[in-house]
Amino acid sequence: IAGITQAPTSQILAAGRRMTLRCTQDMRHNAMYWYRQDLGLGLRLIHYSNTAGTTGKGEVPDGYSVSRANTDDFPLTLASAVPSQTSVYFCASSEGEGNQPQHFGDGTRLSIL
Amino acid sequence: GQNIDQPTEMTATEGAIVQINCTYQTSGFNGLFWYQQHAGEAPTFLSYNVLDGLEEKGRFSSFLSRSKGYSYLLLKELQMKDSASYLCAAVDSNYQLIWGAGTKLIIKP
Numbered sequence: 001i002a003g004i005t006q007a008p009t010s011q012i013l014a015a016g017r018r019m020t021l022r023c024t025q026d027m028r029h030n031a032m033y034w035y036r037q038d039l040g041l042g043l044r045l046i047h048y049s050n051t052a053g054t055t056g057k058g059e060v061p062d063g064y065s066v067s068r069a070n071t072d073d074f075p076l077t078l079a080s081a082v083p084s085q086t087s088v089y090f091c092a093s094s095e096g097e098g099n100q101p102q103h104f105g106d107g108t109r110l111s112i113l
Numbered sequence: 114g115q116n117i118d119q120p121t122e123m124t125a126t127e128g129a130i131v132q133i134n135c136t137y138q139t140s141g142f143n144g145l146f147w148y149q150q151h152a153g154e155a156p157t158f159l160s161y162n163v164l165d166g167l168e169e170k171g172r173f174s175s176f177l178s179r180s181k182g183y184s185y186l187l188l189k190e191l192q193m194k195d196s197a198s199y200l201c202a203a204v205d206s207n208y209q210l211i212w213g214a215g216t217k218l219i220i221k222p
Contacts, residue, residue, distance in 0.1 A: 042117075042200065042214035043156070058209075090155060098208025099144045099163065104155035 003027070006091050006105035013081050013112050021076045021108050023091035031094045032074040033102065034058075034066060036087040043090065049074055050097055081112045115139045117213035119201050124219045125191055133186045133199050133216045141206020147175050147186045148200040150215065156200055159186070188218075196220045 007022045025032065034046040045058030049068040063085060065077045074093075078085055089108045094100040116138045125131040137145065144163035148156040162168055162177035162184065174187040186199055198215040205211055 040121075040214055043202075043212040045209065048209075098204045098210070099161070101146065101158040101161060102156075102210070104157070106155050 004091055004093055004103060004105035006089075006108050008108060009106070010109040011111070013110065015081055015083060015112055017081050019078045019081055019110070021078075021089055021091075021110070023074045023076070023105060024072050025074075025091075025093045025103075026072065027093060027095075027103065028071060029093035029095050029103070030071070031097050031100070032068065033092045033094075034064070034074070034076045035090045035092065036060065036085075037090060037107075038087050046076065046089075083112045086110060086112045115203075115205060115211045117201055117203060117211055119199075119213040119216045121214070122217045122219065124221060125188075127191055127193060127220055127222050129191050130187065130189050131191060131218065133188070133201075133218065135184045135186075135201035135213060137182050137184070137201070137203040137211070137213075139203045139205040139211055142179060143204035143206070143208060145175075145177055145184050145204070146200075146202045146210065147184075148202065149197050150200060151197045159199075191220050193220050193222070 004025045030051045033048045035043040047066040049055045052071045091105040092102040094102045119135045147159040150156040160175040167176045172189045177184045200215045201213040202210045
């Protein structure tokens with residue numbers, strides 16, 4: 001079944017550790033996105049990529065980095081995790097930018113202690 | 114600044130009709146999305162409006178007024194499975210999505 005796969009599903013991490021959240025899509029979508037979702041705040045864009053080889057900063061990029069070496073994969077790295085990064089992280093993709101519907105992965109629930 | 118406003122929570126009865134409102138203020142406008150998100154799950158696409166008017170899709174309809182910066186999602190013949198959060202998101206001039214915090218819809222039998 002075509003779609004987006006995120007891994008891990010959930011993770012508990014000690015503060016200061018490095019963590020990479022994985023995201024893979026098989027729909028050959030050009031654009032990919034990373035969001036965090038916190039209670040009462042809605043979805044906030046961390047980083048995005050409009051096409052393989054390019055990335056951009058979203059609303060809350062500090063403490064996070066991404067890469068887009070190919071069309072399918074868009075990993076998100078926390079270089080040194082802090083408790084404020086405790087959240088649910090969603091990866092999404094769309095055929096093109098902005099006004100194309102985004103398809104979401106099932107999310108990664110990350111707790112930083 | 115850019116902003117999306119929608120009610121935090123609404124309650125409705127099974128079989129009834131409910132209207133979820135969304136107002137937006139963005140730098141430029143390239144359309145508005147509605148997504149549904151069940152608790153603990155990913156958001157799923159419901160509708161996209163870029164022109165004024167009502168678009169109907171089964172039990173769900175979405176309306177847009179660009180001059181008023183206003184949209185609503187209309188859900189008819191409510192079912193228990195419609196209990197979810199409904200997210201409004203506007204597309205700005207840079208084709209970035211500005212997301213509302215979501216409206217939690219509670220359906221009572």
